[in-house]
Amino acid sequence: MHLAHFVYRSARCHPDRPLWITPDITISYEEGLRRINSIAHYLLAKGQQRDRVAIISTNRFEAFEVYLGAQAAGMTPTPLNPKLHADEISFMVSDSGAKFFVFSPEFTEIVQTLRSRHPEVEHWVCMDDATEFTCYGDLLQADGLTAPNVLIEPDDVAWLFYTSGTTGKPKGVIETHRNLISAVEQLRLGLLRDANETDRMIHFAPIAHASATLGLVYLSVAGAQVFPGLSRFDPPLVLESIQRFKATASFMAPTMVQMLLQVPEIEKYDLSSVKDILCSGAPMYAEVLRRAIEVFGPVFCQGYGQSEAPAQCGMHKSEYDLSSSVKLKRLASIGREYPAVLMRIVDESDNEAGPNVAGEITVRGNIVTPGYWNRKEATDEVLRNGWLHTGDIGYRDEEGYIFITDRVKDMIISGGSNIYPREVEEVLLEHPAIAEACVIGVPDEVWGEAVKAVVVLDARATATEDEIIEFCRERLASYKKPKSVEFVDDLPKSAYGKVLKKDVKSRYWQSVSRSI
Structure with a gap:
């Protein structure tokens, strides 16, 4: 069984239900399956x-369509974060050994520079038919009535997600x-118990990562995927889109929720269609969740x-009760492990x-995960004695609820x-003027944490x-640059000369109850 099977099954059971919904078009599961099959046949005709x-794309249904078409062909979609700097994208293309590069028109200028650097990429496809590159419409010309005849094993690579590394080099x-498939099963059992074919999951977070994973849950039950066409997360337009499309579900980082709460006259929007908002990707502060x-x-x-x-534990919406002092404490918890997941809290030994x-x-x-792409040493570091070491510090209470208190590593989560x-x-x-540097996350009311140098x-x-912030902006994705410099x-250093980052951070977090 493979991920594209979700669409095959849903198209059989609910052919007329909407698969993709945008402000301009609606595509049914039956039609969507033909498109996905066509893409898969095209890819196999050009590759193997x-x-x-x-x-790399803005939030467009075509990007998700390519994910599924590649998976149906037994290939490996490699989503790239649209916020990344051209040099970071170039590294990931080279490291992954990508043969195809599919992009939305907004990235044409970047792709023009990448094409000269990467002769190993044989096919450059733009989601626009008026282009110097292969047109997206060409992918839809193959026969889409049948699925490709390929054998896809459960342990074949379904997605290759790049994450930044502590050494400065991203890891796949x-x-x-x-x-x-296990993640979808656990989310269905743990959090999205009533997901069904009438749902409309709306995408506001980039589908290069977690939002796409949640989207798989709704594909598995023939729910619709809504792409409202927003160029950025604009809170009033987000609320308007929920109202317009009668969205029932979404994935949001806690920062997004906090931004929505700051919209004046939020009560004027009809949000009654919403059943489930899954929050993940960063700490959700208890006070924000309560509000x-x-x-x-x-x-x-x-x-x-x-x-x-991708799906370890969670807290179902029914477990929150603002009138109960016992349940109020759970606002700070990440919940309990899912049925088919084992979690342990361990000491240094x-x-x-x-x-x-x-x-x-x-x-x-x-x-x-079975590991990192071409990174055996990094794989061995996190997969030890049969367990994935997450790098997060937390504790479990007597009822099994897990609370995160800090991180082993110094990763900053901003927005x-x-x-x-x-x-x-x-x-x-x-920078020629800088002798030493220490980068930390400091509290930020909007973003959760902000980068400080x-x-x-x-x-x-x-x-x-x-000058220093601009220096970083020219060399890094904009969201990674410091927002302030001291x-x-x-x-402060240890006897061995190592910078004591915790000491640097401590004074910025003294008035905050949660040091993450």
Whole structure:
């Protein structure tokens, strides 16, 4: 069984139900399946099974369509974050060995520079028919009445998701068909218990990652996928889109929820269609969740996962009760492990900790990645003794609810995006005026965490905050650049000369109850 089977089954059972909905068109499951089959046949005519298909796009149904077409062909879609810098995209294309590169027109200028760097990419496909590249319409010309005759194994790579690495080089996380089918099963059992063919899941978060994973749940029950055509997350337009399309479900990072709560006269929008909003990707502060439930009603579920294991545990919307002091405490929890997932809290020796004792969260089950693409050393670091070591610190209470308190590593989560300080620090140290640099996450009311650079200048040099931020913006994706810079005479260090990052961070988090 493979992921594209979700669409095949739904098209058989509910051929006339809408699959893709946009402001301009609606495509049924029956028609959508023909399109997906056509894409799969096209890819196989130009390449071969297990080729990688890189995809970068704004939130368009065509991108999801290519994911499914590539999977139906036994190939590996490789979604790329649209926020990335051209150099970061170039690295991922090279590392993955992509043979196809499919993109929406907004990325034409970047692709023109990439094409000269990557002769190994044989096919450049633009989601526009007026282009110097292969036209998207060409992918839809093949016979779509039958599926390709390819054997796809459960442990074949279904998606290759790139995540930033602590060494500054992104890592390709392998997610197999087994991994993602298991994730869908666990989400159905744990959080989205009443998902069905009448649902309309609306995409606001980039489908290059978690929003697409949630979309698979609704594909499995013949629910519709709504793409409202927004160029960015504009809170009033988001609320208007929910009302217009009568959306029933969505994936949102906590930052998005917080932004919606700041919309004046939010009560004027009809949001009564919403049944489920799954929040994940960053800490959901208890106060924000409480306010969100008051405004939207009991529609919020919290999920916990990561690229290496996308569905580990969660909190169903029914478990929140603002009138109960006992259940009120659960606002800060990420919930309990899903039925087919094993989670342990362990100490530094991998011994399991008792109730309310903090340790590293580890996990095992069919949701766990087999490893990183071409990164054996990194794989061995996180997969130890049969368990995935998540890098998150937390504890489990007597009822099995898990609470995250900190991270083993220093990753910053800003607006749902993962930012690794080492990557930013390496760029900072390229600046001729900077002698030392320490990058940390500091509290931010909107983004959860903001990137802050604490730097020591060379004794003979000068630099301004704006100059350093601009220096980073030119070399990194914009969301990774520091939002502020502090100049210090020295950085606290251990006896071995290692910067004590926790000491640097501590004064910024003194007034915050949750140091994550």
